[in-house]
Each structure stands twice: as structure tokens, then as C-alpha cells.
Amino acid sequence: MPELRGRDAELDAARRALGEHGALLLTGPAGIGRTALAGALAAAAERDGQLVLRCAPAPEERELPWAALGDLLGGRPLDALAPSRRDALRAALLHHRSPADGEGRLALRRAVLDLLLALRGEHGAVLVVLDGVAWLDPPSAAALRFALRRAVGQGVRVLATRRTGEDACRFELPELRLGPLSPAALAELLADRYGRLPVPVLGGIQRAALGNPGTALDLAASTRPDGTAHRFGGPTVRQPASAAELLAAARGARPEEARALARQVLGQSRSGVLRARAHLVLARAAAVEQGLAGAVDLLAAGLAEAPAQSREQGELLRWVAEHHLRAGQLPLALAQAEAAAGHRRADPAAPALLARVRAALGDPGGAAEALAAAPPGPERALAALALGEPGPALRTEGDEALALRITAHALAGEAVTALALARRLADLLAWQGDPLPGTSRLDALLAVAVAELTGGSAERARRLALRAAAGWAAAGDRWHRAEALAVAGEAALLLGTAAANAAAVEDLEAAGRLPRADRFGRRARALLAEARVTQGDHAVARQLVGAVPQSTDEPATVRARALALAGLGQAREAVALLRAAADRQRGDGRQRLELARTLLALGSVERRLRHRTGARVALGQAHALCAAAAAAPLLARVAEELARLDQSADGPLLTATEQRIAGLAADGATNREVAAALFVSVKTVEGTLSRVYRKLGVRSRAALVRALPVARQG
Template sequence: MGVAVVGRDTLVDRARCCLDEGRPVLLEGPAGIGKTAVHRTLLDAAARDGWLVLACAPTEIEQSLPFAALADVLAPLADRAAQLSPPQRAALGGVLLTGEVTGPVDERAVGAATRAVLEAAVADTPRVLVAVDDAPWLDPPSERALRFALRRVVPRVAVLVTARSDRPRETPLGLDQGATGALLERVPLGPLGVGALHHVLRAETGATLPRPLLVRIAEDSGGNPLLAIELARAVLRLPQLPAPGADLPAAPSLRHLVAERLAALPPATRQAIRLAALSGGPTLSGLARAGVAPEDLDAAEEAGLVAVTGEEVTFAHPVYAAAVRGDVPPGVRRRLHRLLADTARDPDERARQLARCVDAPDAAAAAEIAAAAARQRALGAPEIAAGLYETAARLAPPEAAGEYARWRLAAAQCRYDSGDYPAARAAAERVAEELTGPARVEALLLRAVVGWSADEAAETIVATAERALAAAPAGSALAGRIHAHLSMFRDAPDPGRWHAERAVVLLAGSPEDGPVLAGALLLLLYHEVRAGLPVRAELLERALALEGEEPSWLAGTVPAILWKSFDEHGRARERLHRMLDRAVVRGDEPFQHELLCHLGETELLAGRWADAAAHLAAARELGEQYGADSAGVDWLEGLLFAHRGRLAEATRIAEDGLRRAAELDDAWRLRIHTQLAGYAALMAGRMPEAARHYGVLAAAMDGLGLVEPIAQRTEPDWLEACVGAGDLTTAEAVLERLAARHRRLPRPWATLALARSRVLLAGALGRDPSEALAELDAARAAVPADVLPLDRARCLLVAGLAYRRVRRRREARDALTAAAGEFEALGAAALAARARAEAERTGGRAAPRQLTGTELEVARLAAAGRTNRVIADTLFISPKTVEANLARVYRKLGVTSRAELGAAMARGAGADG
């Protein structure tokens, strides 16, 4: 689906389903909302599916051209005119200008001819679509002819029409009348969200806007893509991006329009409109205190600029208010802001107005503005709070040095909280240069945190935090906070553990630092586990007790990381979702990005790959909007691709990641993409290459002192690659490495991996596999089926190969066939194909190729041209189930497309008996 209709997937599916059923579809929405883009997408889909598409897109100027639209619709049917009666043939010739017109065209004959050719088309082509974009611009004769014909051919002919909803008129073509009206499906197009607009604006402008600015464009445009594009282009024409709180520039055409309307208003109304535009939330009572009478707004309401509903005064569109503000001269604007400040009753509104009219240092005004900033910050509006804190600091008199430092730091922190990393980085650096003492230390620490979140080079981040530590008072709680952060910044277990221990000691006597202490305890636990030390449950219990209902931002994900490594996926999922919900409420998008990645990995391990893909897609979209590094998402998506058999894509991601890791000298990036490269090579059967990657990965982890790489389960894959490459000496060493890991920290995945690896190695060494196979059966029985479905299926595959090697063909065939079924249920295409191939090599009766009852029904509907959505609704199953069944049908019947499926079904393939 193209970027023009991003965010409209559900709507497009709904419309396609209705058209498949012969129901007329009316796409409605205001100008610029994207009706034409959706309309074209539906037409393209219909053409691909083999529909005969009869379309027109009338314009305003064509309203005066009789039959112009109808000629476009019927042009593909011109060759059918010869089959009509003479009066209808003559009428249609006049419409299409294919015959000599000797007199007035008989409109009744045109309507009848239109009906006749449509019915003839349906007789030859079962799927016919008549589509009209912007139907209100139809010329009247075309409208009447189509109205006459469609009333008589629907639902045999599908109809797709678009119309503006902001200009109330009768329903186009009488689609809401009679039997047609009972079938009509109205599909309203609403505003696009921030995520969808991000893709639209990037495609249209070639620029990726900061997330806070993107949110403002979405608000000011009301989610209208056309207006959003105009706003974005106007913003990008500026010498620099607008400061937070500053008005976004209106498009020149809109400024001109509003200026013309303002010039026509009485002076009192212009004053009222300006005050309303400068107010945070204009009301009649608030404007009355500023000297505006209710009747002063009448002319503006009649001009369509504002609407007065009860007490509320609202602009017809947010961009109108910005255009009005842009038209106010600076001096007049300051006076109006002062008037609004003096008459405001709400302290936040008064502070907002003061921030725009006070220029010289003013202690009282600064204090009011800072108090409002604190309230906005508490309400979850960090971007607004940042601007207010910066203004408060600017207005602070020289004697208020303490308040100045506090407000500057708060402003930088709010920039970070809003996800604007470049602004936060710049603000923290300026504060660190200007201030001294603890304020400078806090600024340096914040600068390091920004670098961590923005995925800067680890050396830079650690060096900045160590500068902060060197400047902090020795033995202070501030030093303890820095140690806690350094523990998070350090990748190697030993330095990370050392910093965590110092943080726990220094923060123990600081009640206000409870959340940071909780984070330090979690980091201590995390680094101890990674160093190969026993799990100290008391550290986790103490940390969870300290954090209460609000998990610590600092290492709050550690419990979930540990739980998913223990294969306690439900427990990890519950904590991550709880943290994600809180991050959404706070508007903390960077943390949302991190949590979505963890959820993606959790579902990947749990075998819930559709959920994993959804989480990773959401993380990628969010990361693109605020400029996050995509390495983690790339790695996890690459693993998902490899699991699903999309090995070329997985390999490309791994190669790109390794190249980027070398450029940045990034050890973490090197580890994750080396693992991905090894797994993709293993799934592709490139065993020596896979073994080489896993060897590089093991050396990197050993060099780091990483005894327990919590998230990486590479030993069983490394051993399989070594066996495949014939390097049995290394394979035996890897088996011992895996066994030692299992002894230190027994977990379900390691239980399965150890049993699988022993069967593989026994076969490679020519030993009797009976004991290893018994251990593998016991391991599968000990691990519930829904905990590690991929690992369990791989155990079956290895067992089948071992049984075949010792000529126990029936057990081999049963194990391999069962493995193929489990792989197919997961969507592990490459492994499923391998298991099927290995099963066929066992000899004996081949696995049955008949379709199940559900598969047969899905195949029949798909062969008849039904979409997945229609099939799902018909059979009362989900679209994902339809996709899974179709994949199995294609595989069983040896087809690759719906066209081949139709031919196979026509031959009776797949039927029982």
C-alpha cells in the first residue's frame, strides 16, 4: 500500500470487502483528507484482481460539458454499441462521439443504453466496478444517466464514489434511495494520526521532522494530510525550525485568505479576533474581561472564521488562528498579551501571556512562569514546560542565580522528556558551560543520558558521565546517581557491577533517590548474572519493593529481561505492558520505543510472531519519528525474517548491521548482528559461514567478560553449524560450554538445547543416539508446548534425523512430519520445508497431501476471487488464520499464486478421495 494511504489499511479492507459483495461504497470526508488517494488505491487493487474498472474523475470546469463524465465511464465499452437497438446505439454514439449526431441526444435513450452496456459487461465479466471520484462535480446529464442505470444494475455492478462531507448535499447518484440505499456503505475518512502523517510528510517533503514538531503539525492541520503537507513545507522554508511554543507558519495562500477576511471585518471584530487567537482557550467571559462584547464576534462568525458555542469560542480551523496571530504587528501583539495577562483568572493562562509580553528581568513574572512550567510538566506536557522554564530563566534577575540554574536544568530535562534529543543535547551542553557546582554536574549527567538514549558512541557517553563524577562531591547522593547511570552505560559486567555497588551504598541514605536506588539494585543483579554469578533474588525483591507501582526508568526493564531469559514470557509480557501503558500516559516516547523492542523480543521467543512483528513495526515507526537508532529493531526483525524463511532479507540486515558496527566501533551492535548473520547462514545451510560467525561472537563475549549473555542463546546453533561443517572438536567444546551455562542457570530453553545438541553430536560422532533421544523426549515432555514452540519443533527435527540415521524409518517419518506441522503452525517456512523434505527421504508412504476441511473451504473461496477479509468473514475465522491456511494450501498443491490455485481447484486438486 502506498504512502498516500498510510494509516487507512482497515478502511481500505472494509471498502474492498463491500465492493466484493456488490455493495455501493461512498467515501466521505473534507477536502484534502485523502479521499482520492484511497479511491485510486481501491481502483488499482480492483484492476489487479481482474475487475473491469469503469471510472471517471470529473472536475468543476467539466460540469458544463454534457456527458463528459459518462463518456469516460463508458469508453471501455464502446465496442458494445453495435449490439444495442438503433435508438440506444445512436444515443451512445452521441455520448462517446463515435457516431454522427444529427439531432438532440435523447437522455432517456442514453440512460437505457448505459444500463444495457453495463448488463452486457456483467454477462461477460463477472466483476464490474463503476467508480466516480468527486461525484458532486458530475455534469447533470451524466449524473442522470448513471443514476438511472445504477439503480437497476446494483448489486451485480459494484459502485465506488467519493464526495466531500463538508458541503452538505444529497447523496450522489441517489445511492441512498430504494434497494440501493439498503446496500450503501458510507465510509468516512477521519484525520490521520501522528504516525501516519510522519510517513506522508517524509514521502512528500523528503525530510524527517522532530517528533514534537510533528505533533504540532498534526494538531494544527487537524490530521488533514493536505494541510499537514502545506504546513510542513512552510516550516521547511524557514531558516530554522520554529522554537517550541512559536506559531507554525501558515501557507501563503492561507495567510492571504485570512488577511482578506480580516480586512473586511469591523475594527472591533478584528480586535476581538486577535484577542481570541492570542488566548490559550478563548471564552466569551474571558474575552469580555479584555473588553470584547459578544456582538463583536458576530461578523467573524458570519465570515466563517470562528464559531461561538455557549461560552466557547473556537476557530473554524487551528491554522486560521495561527494566520491571525501572524498578522498582528509585534508592538500590538505585546500590548494584547499584557491585556490578556492582566485579565486572566487561570494562573497558567496568565503565565503564558506574561511569557509573551515581559522582556526585562522580572522576579515576580519569572516565578509565576516557572510555577506554571512545573504544573505543565506534572500534567505530562514537557514541551510546553520547557519553553516556560526557558522564559522564566531569561526573566530571572541577577540575584536569583539559584532559580536560574534550576530552571535552566529543568528546561533541558523537559526537552529530553519530550523526545527532542537534539534540543536536549544543546541545552544540556549550554548549561554545563554556563554553570558551576552541582548544577554543572547535573547538566553533564543529563548530557550523558541524552547521548545514551540517542545511541551515541559508548566512549563519549561514559567519558561525559565520568566528567560529572569527577566534579561531584565525593560520597554524595549525587555521586551515587552518577554511579547508577554509569552502571547502565557500561557494557562489560565487571565495571557495571562495580558502579552499581557504589551506587547502592551512596544512595541507601537518600530517601528522595528511592527510584534511582531501585534501578541500581536491578543493575547490580543484571551485571552479576551476566558475570556468571548466582541469581540473588533478594536484590530483585528489594528493588521491586522500592519502586512500588512505578517501575524505575533506570533499569526498570531488567526484571522483564531476566524473566524472558528464564522463559517466563507471561510475567515479562505483563510487566512490559504495564510499563508501556504508563509511558504512553506520560507521553514518554523514547521509553515506549525501548519497551516495544523488549515486547517484540519476548513474543519472538514465545513463538507469537505476529505479535512480535506488530510491536517491532510500532517501535520502528516511533523511532523514525524522533530519530532513534534502529539497530535493535533491525536485529529483531532480521531474526523474525530468518525464522520465517526470508533469509535474503535477514542476511542483508545482518551485513548492514555489521558494516555499521565497524564504522562506529560498537561492540553491542557487533554482537547482535553477528548472531543474526550466523543464524541466517545456518537456516540457509551455509554451515562453515555460520560456524565462523558464532566463533567470532563467542570471542567477543569472552573478551568482554560476558559469562552469561542473557539475551543470546547461540550455543545450540553454533554446535549445529560446527557439526554441519565437520568441525566436531569445536562442537564438543561448544556442548560443554552450553552444559556449563545450564548448570549455572537452568532454564527451559537450555534444557531443550542441551538435549538437542547431544543428539546432533552423537549422530555426528557415530555413537548410539538412544540415550540422547530418550533425554530429548524427556526434555520435550518437561517443557510446555506453548513455552518454546520453535525450540520444541527443532528438537523433533533433530530426532527425526537421528532416527533415520539408525534406520528407524517409522519413528523418523513420524517425528519429521510432526516437526513440519509445528513449523508450519509457527510460520517457520524454511524449517518446515526442510522437515518435509527430510520426511520424504525416509521412504514409505508420503505424507498426505489432501487439504483439510478448512483448507479446502479457504482454497475454494480464494480461487473464486474472494479477498482474505471476505474469506475470514464468510468462514468466521481471522484474516491471519486465512493467511496461514492459504500458505499450507499453496505448499500442498505446489502453487504460488491465486491464478495457479484457481486452475488447481478446477482440476479437483486437494479434494478428499
């Protein structure tokens, strides 16, 4: 095991995580020192008088039921446990026998929990160390997940390790990723083991090891013919790993580490398969650091070297399609995605990508067909979201899928869950040294913005979404930038001020420059129409939703169509449309917040018609739905509309936009000055004043000054 050198910062971070969360997952590539750091933390816990329970399963032990649990708890007295629980645990530990039914499994898992808490009571504190959590046998992993979820925070802590790229056995723990050691720390490590090395050899080891202590020790050992004397043949250091092993180490590594490993492969291998993989690693690293433009040539180079019909060719085709999708080149993306999905050795993610592209191009039938061929996983769940189905994303597991789950819960109207997962994601990013709001994980940034939009703060949602949009713009990613701008625009629309409404129009128009016919694209267009209504551009709003078939019952589109109709003087038709939509949405529990938005629109139109009772009923129902779901931003908008209703009387009634424009005009502002103050066009001001004149029965600004106080009371 490599000595612990150069890990003071990680050791402090790990102690803080265990102290604050009671749980920590150490990750990193092979040889990086996960076991050494876990050992140092365990030794410190033992010095403090804590009981340390350890297991370090090997890959071949994963098929041995209850092996890991036996390593942890074997030999511990079980007499204090309830008889049924004691018998179930004893059968597992001594005879490797699993319970026959659900009741027996529950008894065994409760026994593990009871034993951990009993040991806590005896020793004051317990640290459970799972060194190699990916290789826990499934029965032990299930029992430990059950027990540790309940015991952590009650004097029991858990410390797990996992190699980059391995499964975490569904243990969802705060993660601390170990990066490379500094050259000075590597030099100290090698000196501890081998004494002072010649400078040329030490330099060669440092360059080849890329900061990995295990690799450095293997390299140093390979240059020693025996264990007593240093007899180095020169500065050349033999590589300790094959090209395939280097590529395996590159998977999941930081971009700079992955790039160095892949370049080693290109320098030492003539295999088309391995060289294609190396180009793919380089392309991924370039996409992270330089944006999509930096990956184009590398993907092309990989395709040029990949053998025909090889798995590598299939994976590269999928990545080329992903590149075109993110660049907003949808026809090219479709051609490449179809080639990737039809490849003899297609990448597993290719059918889901094809579904997303087809949905964006307005082919829901083709998208559903491709989705049916996609295997379960995050990519399939993402494609299902594009078709408006959050179910698969809600069922994804693991910290890697947190951003996806947040979006799915928000889409399902589950504001509390979405916000709780967002806070957990923020905590994980902080412990990984990549905290919000400056995180490099733009997908995480947008997911937190979506959660804030649903149940937190519209202002914070907008700030985070705009930051994500700027990051994706810098990377040349039009696809994700459009999604971030749509979230920013919706947040601005919820804020409701004139400046915010103008910002919403700007954001949503920018999002719409990438034409998409999937759920996202249709919703963004509908939101833009709604934002145009707030500015009095009713004809433009109607034109925006006019391209969508009248038969559509998507909530956002129906609302925008109704609000545009109301603004054009067809308020009764708008009420009928909104009532029918609300009746449909009441039957779907996942559309609670969409129903609240529809009722808000209905209440607003009813209020303008001076149907106070109908308006109050609709707004009261919307208020109750938002309060029950803890949807704070939407709840605030409903409360504002209720306040307007309470202030209204029986006189002529102007909309909020009409009141603002008429008020400025009555105060002596010119049409151009009104437009500048409210961030609207001069044409909008002219059209709005014409409607105000008709409603109030006046023909001049002098008459408007006299009539406006009465209208404001109404």
C-alpha cells in the same frame, strides 16, 4: 498559539498518516507547535465537511472523571442508543458517575463507540482531536481507547498530541515527532507577530530558541516593554526558562537539541544537582552520536559535580555501570551496578541492571534477588528476559516497548504476533522519518531481525542483524553487538548451506568473544556447537557444550550435546537424550518452537541410524508445530530434512556434510581444495573422510569413487 510556519513537510506527513492509518500522535517538546499543527489539520477537516470533536484537557483536569468525554460528546443527542448504553453514557456525561461493575463499563464504552459511528453516518467522517492526551482523565481515556480501536478505519480518525516525556495513556498510535523550525521560519513567525526585528535581536532569539517557536515568541515578548512600540535595549536576549526548565525540555529531545540545552545550563547554573543533570544529558547525546566512548568523560564530570547521596549521583552511577556493561567490562559493570543499586537514592533501573550483570557473570541466584527488588517496567522486563522469562516483557505496553515485546513474543514461540508487531514498529519508524533498514534505532533493527528469524525470512533476519551489529560495533557496544551476531549466526544456521554454516560459525564465534553465562550466552555457545557439528567438528562441538553442567535442560544446549554425540558415533545415546528433552518440552506451551527444533534434531539422528519410522514421526511432529506457529524459517529446515528422508534407502547412509566432502574428494579435489570450497579446515576434511571410509568399508579414493553412488542413494 504560535502561527504555523515552516511545517509544510510535517503537514503533508500528518495528512498521509491520517489518510493511511486513520490515526496519528504528534509529539515534541513544549512550545514546538503540536497544538498549532493539530489545529491546522482540524481546520482542514472542517473545511472538507467533516465533524471535528475536540478536547484539550489541562493537567488539573486529570482528576475529574469523564471531563474529557464530556468535552468531546457533551450535548450530542443520545436517543438513538440502546437504553442501557444510553443511561450509562448519560450518567457519565451529566453526573460524572462511573458504572458500578464490568457490565456497566462495557455498556458505556459501547455507547461511546455507537455514538461515534452514528456521528460518522450523519456527517460522513469524524475527526477526534485529543490535544494533550497525557492529561485525559483515566475513565475517559479507557472508554476512548475501547471505542477508537474499533471505530478507526470506519470513517473515524483520531489525532492526538503529547509533549515529549509525557505518558500517552496507552494510546498506541503512529507517531510524528516535530523537530525545530529553521531560522528562516522563526524569522517569518516573529515578523507575523511583531513586525521586522533588529538583526542583532533576531539573531539572539534564533540562537537561544533552538528552533522552538514557542520559546522564540516568549523571548521576543520579553524584549518588549509594551505592546505597541519596539524599544530593544540591545542584542542581549533574556533567557525565558530556568535551568531546571531547560533540562526538562532536553529530556526526550533530539541529541543536537538536548546538547544545546544542557550547555546553556552549564553556562548559567552553579547548582551541583543541575550541573550533574546537564552532564548526564550531554553523555546521553554523546552516546547516541559518538558511541559509548564519547560519554565516558561526561559521565565522570557529572559524578564529580553531583552532591553526595543525591538522586543525580545515583542515576549517574547507574549510567556508568551501563557503560561498562555495553563495553563488555563485566567485572567493572558489577562493581558499579552494585554501587548504583545500593545507593541511598538509587535510580529505579539500577536493580534490574544489577540483575542483568549478575546473570551474565553466572550468578542466577544473585540475579533473581536483584530482579525481585526491581520495580515493574521495561528495564525489569529486559532483565527477566536475560533469565529466560518472557512474561514481564509480554505485559509491557506502549510504542516505546515494542522492540522488547517483539523479542519476548519470539522467545515464547509466537511467530505471528512477533512479526505483526515488527511490521507495526517498521511503520512507526517510517512515519518518524527513520525507516528500516537504515534506522538509527539499532534496538528496533535487531527486534525486527528476531521477528524475521522466528516467522519471516532467515535471509532478511541475517541482513538486519548484521546491520545492527555493525552499528553497535561503531558505537563501541560489545554487549549488543554480540546479541546481534548471535541472531545473524542462528539465521545462517537455518539457511543450511555450506557457506551459510561457515558464516554461522564465524558470527557465533565473534559473539562468544564476550563471555556471558546468562540465557543469551549459553544459547550462543550451544548454537556455535551445532554449527560446528554441521562442519564435522564433533569433538570441538562436544568441548563447547562440555563446560555446561550435564544437569542443564536448556533446549539448545541439550540439542547441541546430542548432535555432537551422534557425530562421534554415539547416536543411540543422542536419541535417548533428545527424546527425554522432547518429553520435558511438551509440557510447556511457551517452548513449542524449541520442541520443534528438538524434534528436528531427533529426526535427523534417527534418519542417520536408518530408523525411518522414528525419523518420520519426529519430523512430522516438528512440521506440524512449525506450520501451526507459522514459523517459516524453521518449517523450511524441517521440510529439507523430510526430503532427505524420502530420498533415503536401506544402504549405507552418509550425513549431508559427509556427502559433500566425499563427493568433492571423489571428483579429484585435494583435501585443501575441499576445505576451501566448503569453508572448513583441512583437519575437518581429513576427519570426515576417515569416517566416510569406515562407513563405506573402503581404503582409497579410487574405492570411494566406486562406493559413493551407492552411499548417495542411501
